[in-house]
Amino acid sequence: MKLRQRFLIQNILILISTVFITGCFVFAYIQFYNILDNSHITKGIGQTASIIMENDIIIHDSEDFSILEIKEIIMNLSFNNNYYEHQGNKYRINTEEFIAQNGNNYRIITLSQIVDIGDYYRKLIIFIFIIFFISFIIANLIVQRKNMKELIIPITNLTVEMEKLKIGELDTSITDTGYDEIRKLATAIEEMRLQLKNSIYYREKLDNNRKFLISSISHDLKTPVTSIRGYIDGVLDGIADTYEKKQYYLSKAIEKTKLINTMVEDLLLYSKLDLNQMPFEKTRVNIIKYLEDCIEDNVMNFTHENKKIIFENQLLTEFFVLMDTRKFKRVIQNIIDNAKRNIEVEMGQLRIILREISSFIIIEFQDNGKGINENDLPYIFDRFYRADTARTVAGSSGLGLAITKQIVEGHGGRIWATSEVGQGTSIIISLKKAVNKEVIK
Numbered sequence: 001m002k003l004r005q006r007f008l009i010q011n012i013l014i015l016i017s018t019v020f021i022t023g024c025f026v027f028a029y030i031q032f033y034n035i036l037d038n039s040h041i042t043k044g045i046g047q048t049a050s051i052i053m054e055n056d057i058i059i060h061d062s063e064d065f066s067i068l069e070i071k072e073i074i075m076n077l078s079f080n081n082n083y084y085e086h087q088g089n090k091y092r093i094n095t096e097e098f099i100a101q102n103g104n105n106y107r108i109i110t111l112s113q114i115v116d117i118g119d120y121y122r123k124l125i126i127f128i129f130i131i132f133f134i135s136f137i138i139a140n141l142i143v144q145r146k147n148m149k150e151l152i153i154p155i156t157n158l159t160v161e162m163e164k165l166k167i168g169e170l171d172t173s174i175t176d177t178g179y180d181e182i183r184k185l186a187t188a189i190e191e192m193r194l195q196l197k198n199s200i201y202y203r204e205k206l207d208n209n210r211k212f213l214i215s216s217i218s219h220d221l222k223t224p225v226t227s228i229r230g231y232i233d234g235v236l237d238g239i240a241d242t243y244e245k246k247q248y249y250l251s252k253a254i255e256k257t258k259l260i261n262t263m264v265e266d267l268l269l270y271s272k273l274d275l276n277q278m279p280f281e282k283t284r285v286n287i288i289k290y291l292e293d294c295i296e297d298n299v300m301n302f303t304h305e306n307k308k309i310i311f312e313n314q315l316l317t318e319f320f321v322l323m324d325t326r327k328f329k330r331v332i333q334n335i336i337d338n339a340k341r342n343i344e345v346e347m348g349q350l351r352i353i354l355r356e357i358s359s360f361i362i363i364e365f366q367d368n369g370k371g372i373n374e375n376d377l378p379y380i381f382d383r384f385y386r387a388d389t390a391r392t393v394a395g396s397s398g399l400g401l402a403i404t405k406q407i408v409e410g411h412g413g414r415i416w417a418t419s420e421v422g423q424g425t426s427i428i429i430s431l432k433k434a435v436n437k438e439v440i441k
Contacts, residue, residue: 014139021135049111054104090114154182170197224256266399273406280324280410284434287321287361294332308349320434331407334400335365335427342369365427372419381405
């Protein structure tokens with residue numbers, strides 16, 4: 001309900017309730033006044049007194065008038081004055097005379113109290129005004145208390161929260177209490193706060209990534225750039241004085257340029273993934289067929305180096321997962337390349353085991369290489385972690401496993417590692433199964 005409509009309805013309800021309460025009190029006032037005064041005040045008639053005389057002797061007096069007062073009443077009648085004042089009340093005098101059968105002369109004098117109806121209504125109007133005023137004040141206090149709770153206090157709280165936002169305090173959430181418009185305003189401010197917080201977070205993260213990229217590039221490119229310059233200087237200075245040496249020096253320079261290119265590409269890819277700037281184009285994929293294709297692409301390389309890659313499918317039926325096949329292939333390739341570098345010739349083998357638990361598909365890459373030290377294991381997915389098994393590899397940017405983790409988590413999965421020095425390493429990935437009618441996001 002709009003505030004304008006709400007205020008209009010409140011004012012109407014206040015007026016109706018005030019009039020109703022006042023009417024009830026006025027009705028009760030009139031009824032109790034008449035009952036207590038035993039009179040018909042609204043008709044201008046009050047109490048009635050009577051005096052009965054027999055042969056000028058008082059035989060009945062309803063008000064216990066004194067002889068002097070009765071004589072005064074009779075005197076007023078003799079002067080045609082039909083009014084008499086007694087104890088502050090004014091009476092109208094009526095008299096009737098008749099003779100009974102026994103010859104006695106009877107006179108009946110009645111005194112009817114004259115009520116000042118104007119005074120009554122003046123009192124009634126004052127009473128109505130007082131009741132109306134009190135009822136109006138009480139009704140307003142009730143409504144204002146409700147408005148205070150649902151309008152004034154929420155607006156005051158919003159003002160305080162806006163002052164906090166003004167000075168950059170973005171951690172306190174804003175509650176959506178109060179009337180409809182106040183709740184909408186609080187919700188809009190809360191959304192603005194979250195957007196501001198996110199924008200500041202991403203700006204800081206972007207700044208940190210930019211600093212990270214600059215420091216990483218400056219540090220990690222120093223060695224290959226120095227090597228390239230050394231090989232080129234060797235050619236220019238005549239150190240490579242034969243055709244074979246020149247070819248060798250130039251091939252090494254090209255090899256280092258390829259390493260630089262790989263490092264820059266990985267840095268940019270990691271930065272985009274870290275800032276959620278690289279969307280995933282997911283499709284329903286048969287995980288068995290997908291892994292078979294990825295393994296087939298690497299069989300020749302393993303065979304050429306006299307190493308083995310074995311696929312062990314423990315699934316009893318076909319299962320599908322939602323994935324970006326192109327990006328996830330980078331995950332598979334990074335893990336396979338790392339395993340291939342760390343297993344021995346002839347004896348080395350990589351087992352890729354596919355199985356299921358509950359609603360997840362598990363892919364385990366199990367090698368029999370030299371393993372990873374227990375102290376290094378928790379950090380192998382960190383960017384540029386300085387450990388021999390995680391980074392110091394020829395042709396590696398040091399971001400392979402960090403990129404792998406970003407892509408897996410971008411698919412809603414998990415990745416972790418187990419290892420024992422001298423026994424080998426297992427990289428394990430869990431992905432949620434895709435149900436038949438699951439919507440691709």
